[in-house]
Amino acid sequence: MDQYWSVTQQLLAGFGENCLLFGVTLLFALPLGLLISLGSMSRFKPLKAVCRVFVWIIRGTPLMLQLFVVYYIPPLLSDGSFKFSDRMTAAMIAFIINYAAYFSEIYRGGIEAIPRGQYEAGYVLGMTKSQIFFKVVLLQVVKRIIPPMSNEIITLVKDTSLARVIAVGEILKNAEQFTKQGLIWPIFYTGAFFLLFCGVLTLLFRFIERKLDYYKG
Amino acid sequence: MAFLEVKNIKKSFGKTLVLKDISFTLEKGEVLAIIGSSGSGKTTLLRCINFLETPQKGVISVNGSVLFDDADSSKKKDAEIRKNRLHFGMVFQQFNLFPQYTVFENLILAPKLLAKEKIEQNGEFLGAKSYKEAVESIKTYAEQLLENVGLSEKRDEYPCNLSGGQQQRVAIARALALKPDILCFDEPTSALDPELTGEVLNVIKSLKSSESTMIVVTHEISFARDVADKIIFMADGVIEEEGTPQQVIENPQSPRTQAFLSRFNQYSD
Ligand SMILES: Nc1ncnc2c1ncn2[C@@H]1O[C@H](COP(=O)(O)OP(=O)(O)OP(=O)(O)O)[C@@H](O)[C@H]1O
Ligand SMILES: [Mg+2]
Numbered sequence: 001m002d003q004y005w006s007v008t009q010q011l012l013a014g015f016g017e018n019c020l021l022f023g024v025t026l027l028f029a030l031p032l033g034l035l036i037s038l039g040s041m042s043r044f045k046p047l048k049a050v051c052r053v054f055v056w057i058i059r060g061t062p063l064m065l066q067l068f069v070v071y072y073i074p075p076l077l078s079d080g081s082f083k084f085s086d087r088m089t090a091a092m093i094a095f096i097i098n099y100a101a102y103f104s105e106i107y108r109g110g111i112e113a114i115p116r117g118q119y120e121a122g123y124v125l126g127m128t129k130s131q132i133f134f135k136v137v138l139l140q141v142v143k144r145i146i147p148p149m150s151n152e153i154i155t156l157v158k159d160t161s162l163a164r165v166i167a168v169g170e171i172l173k174n175a176e177q178f179t180k181q182g183l184i185w186p187i188f189y190t191g192a193f194f195l196l197f198c199g200v201l202t203l204l205f206r207f208i209e210r211k212l213d214y215y216k217g
Numbered sequence: 218m219a220f221l222e223v224k225n226i227k228k229s230f231g232k233t234l235v236l237k238d239i240s241f242t243l244e245k246g247e248v249l250a251i252i253g254s255s256g257s258g259k260t261t262l263l264r265c266i267n268f269l270e271t272p273q274k275g276v277i278s279v280n281g282s283v284l285f286d287d288a289d290s291s292k293k294k295d296a297e298i299r300k301n302r303l304h305f306g307m308v309f310q311q312f313n314l315f316p317q318y319t320v321f322e323n324l325i326l327a328p329k330l331l332a333k334e335k336i337e338q339n340g341e342f343l344g345a346k347s348y349k350e351a352v353e354s355i356k357t358y359a360e361q362l363l364e365n366v367g368l369s370e371k372r373d374e375y376p377c378n379l380s381g382g383q384q385q386r387v388a389i390a391r392a393l394a395l396k397p398d399i400l401c402f403d404e405p406t407s408a409l410d411p412e413l414t415g416e417v418l419n420v421i422k423s424l425k426s427s428e429s430t431m432i433v434v435t436h437e438i439s440f441a442r443d444v445a446d447k448i449i450f451m452a453d454g455v456i457e458e459e460g461t462p463q464q465v466i467e468n469p470q471s472p473r474t475q476a477f478l479s480r481f482n483q484y485s486d
Contacts (some may be wrong), residue, residue, distance in 0.1 A: 121313035124267050125327035125395060126303045128295070135326060139317050216377040217316035 008179060008185045014171035015193045016180040017088065020159040021170070025095040025156060032096065033103025040108055051104070058101035063094070064165055068095040071166040095156075102152055110145035111137070143212045150205035154198050161190075218243040220430060221399055224248075226275035228265055236272065237454040241384070242398070243447070246427040246479045250441035250462075251290045253451035254477055259434040262451070263401050266432070267307045268298050279304045279398055310404045312384045314376040320387050321372045324359040325352075328412035329433045343396075355394070362390040366420050370390075382413030386420050393424075400424070402433040404427055418444075438481045442466045450474045 039051035058066070071090040075083045084090040114137050122132035164173040171193060175186040219242035228236040235258045243249050243345050251259050264270040266277060268285070277285040286303040293301075314323050332351035335342040345351035363369045366386040368401055377383050385405055392400055402421065406414035421433065425444060441448055441462065448465040450458045450473075458464075458471045469475045 017484055107333050112336075115311075115313075117309060117313035118315065120269055120307075121309065121315070122327075123269060124302055124305070124307040125391070126299050126331055127327055128299065135330070136315050143317075215316050215375040 003183075007183070007189065010174050010177070011186060011193065012192060014045050014102075014169055014174035015190075015197075017163070017168060017170045018157075021088070021091055021095060021160045021163055021168070024092050025099050025160075026153065028096045029099035029103055031066055032100035034107055035102035036100055037107035039147075040104060041111065047082055053214075055101045055104060056072050058098055059105070063159060064097055064162055067091060067094045067162060067166050070097075087166050087168050088163075090166060091168050093164075095159070099152070099156060103149070105147050106148045106152060107141070109148070110141040113144055114140055139212075146205065146209055146212065150201070153205075157198055157201065158194055185193065218278075219243060220247075220280055222276070222278045223266065224276040226260055226262070226265055226272045228270060228272040235454050236265065239454075239456060241448065241449060241456065241459065242430070243430060245430055247446040248425055248431045248433065248444055249447045249449065250430065250445035251449045251451060252436070252438065252441060252477070253449075253457075257451040258454045259451055260403055263307070263403050263424070263432065263434055266399075267305050267401060268302050269307075303395060303396045306392035306395060308385070308388050308392050308400070308401040308402045308405050308406050312376075312381070312388045312408070314384055314388055314391070316376050319373050319375055320363070320368065320379070321359060323376070323387060324362065324391050325355050327391075328355045328359075328394050359390070359394055363387075363391050364425070366390045367416075381409045381412060382416045385417045386408065389417075389420055389424075399430045399432060400419075402431065402435070404434055404436065406435070406437060438478065450477065452477070 036051050037057065039047050040055060042048045042051070067090070068091050071084060071087065075081075118136055118140070119132055122136050127135070161170055161172045163170050164176075167173070171190050172187070175190045178184075178186040221243040223242070224240045225241040226236050226483065227234070239258075239262060241249070251262070253259055257456075261270060265272045265275075272285070272287065274287045275285070276283060276287070277386070283289075284304065314345065315326065318326060329352060332342040332345070333348055333357060336345070336351060338346050340346065342351045343354070345354055358368070360372075363372060366389055368383060368386055368390070371379060371383060371387075379387065385408075389400075389402075405421065406417050409417065414437065416439065421431070422440075422444050433441070443462075445462055448460065448462050449456050450465055450469070450471070452473050458469060458474045464470075465474065466478065469478055
């Protein structure tokens with residue numbers, strides 16, 4: 001029993017890191033993704049090209065590779081004079097960049113799915129561009145992107161364990177430590193933490209979807 | 218000077234010239250029906266009039282004031298285009314109601330936004346001195362419009378729960394809520410099941426009065442004949458023939474008008 005509690009404590013400490021990475025990534029990647037999506041729909045061609053190439057590179061390479069790049073490339077380029085003092089910071093940067101790219105595509109899909117007639121109806125009613133965006137389009141976009149967003153955010157929960165490749169002390173890394181003492185079960189036990197967290201998120205997203213279910217279209 | 222004057226409108230998309238040289242006038246209280254085959258430029262013309270497209274050439278004026286003139290080279294500011302748009306209302310083929318708002322909210326959304334802006338700017342909106350007062354009269358007017366289109370009991374429904382014909386009647390009421398000088402319809406019944414066209418056409422017919430000026434693009438020839446004071450037949454981006462319903466529909470002079478109408482007469486009567 002004592003052993004069970006000490007393992008749980010260790011894993012909880014690790015899962016705290018996962019949650020931190022999750023929260024910070026969401027906090028920055030959600031708005032950054034919106035900026036990138038606006039850029040990738042811009043009529044200013046160079047900006048559009050830069051954003052699209054960025055999204056292509058980020059979505060076209062493994063997140064694990066991006067973690068290595070963010071952690072190892074700056075010291076290499078600066079001949080070792082720059083080094084991340086905190087591995088977590090490097091992980092956060094890689095995750096924010098990666099998820100902003102994915103989110104931007106979700107936003108873009110949502111925004112482009114709004115029929116042009118909605119904007120035109122607003123225009124002929126004398127509304128300004130920003131009134132049309134905030135009063136007409138925004139909620140429709142939100143309703144459309146909730147399902148793909150919830151998918152992506154649930155993936156993010158599980159992806160946070162990838163941070164262990166640059167030795168962030170997250171839950172799976174902590175669980176692995178116990179194998180040295182001949183304990184295998186803590187590794188499987190980690191699943192419970194992810195399941196619980198994702199379960200709560202699923203309920204939350206279902207609640208939001210229900211809230212927006214009062215209209216169709 | 219006529220109430221609405223449209224002069225020498227030219228509009229092309231890339232290399233395709235869609236409106237070649239369109240001029241017409243309309244008096245206050247008149248109903249103009251525009252007919253013509255698919256691709257002749259009817260929608261494009263209405264969109265130019267509503268400033269959803271910018272013509273390369275031409276002049277548009279309402280009640281003596283010039284709203285658009287290609288010779289006026291200064292690029293129009295958004296605010297000015299918005300102000301000009303308010304002279305016109307537009308009812309689309311696809312209704313384009315805002316799905317997240319109830320019928321009533323669809324009607325009052327734009328007027329409320331406008332009232333807020335006007336009262337902040339001038340301290341006044343259509344006689345109302347405060348925003349609250351303005352909202353009251355906007356709501357009263359919206360209720361009345363819903364009654365006029367026969368949808369008072371649908372006030373708090375969402376558009377997805379209405380039939381196509383009901384949605385289009387809401388769209389008409391929404392366009393009227395801003396009291397436009399000229400109300401434009403782009404094939405208002407083309408997206409509807411045949412049994413629903415009647416209710417929408419009847420509403421449009423009921424709007425006809427000495428005060429309301431309307432432009433209706435339609436394929437409903439008998440409706441055009443009954444309601445319009447004036448008919449324009451468009452073909453390939455030009456006005457091929459125009460006149461009273463008697464002139465254009467009963468006695469078309471141009472061979473193209475005759476050919477177009479004979480295709481309709483085959484199926485009616
Ligand atoms: N945004 C656009 N870009 C390029 N071409 C366009 C555009 N809008 C319209 N056109 C072209 O202009 C021509 C006239 O189109 P328009 O929609 O005005 O015709 P219409 O008379 O309304 O036809 P319908 O009866 O089918 O509605 C068509 O050949 C169409 O392909
Ligand atoms: Mg058309």
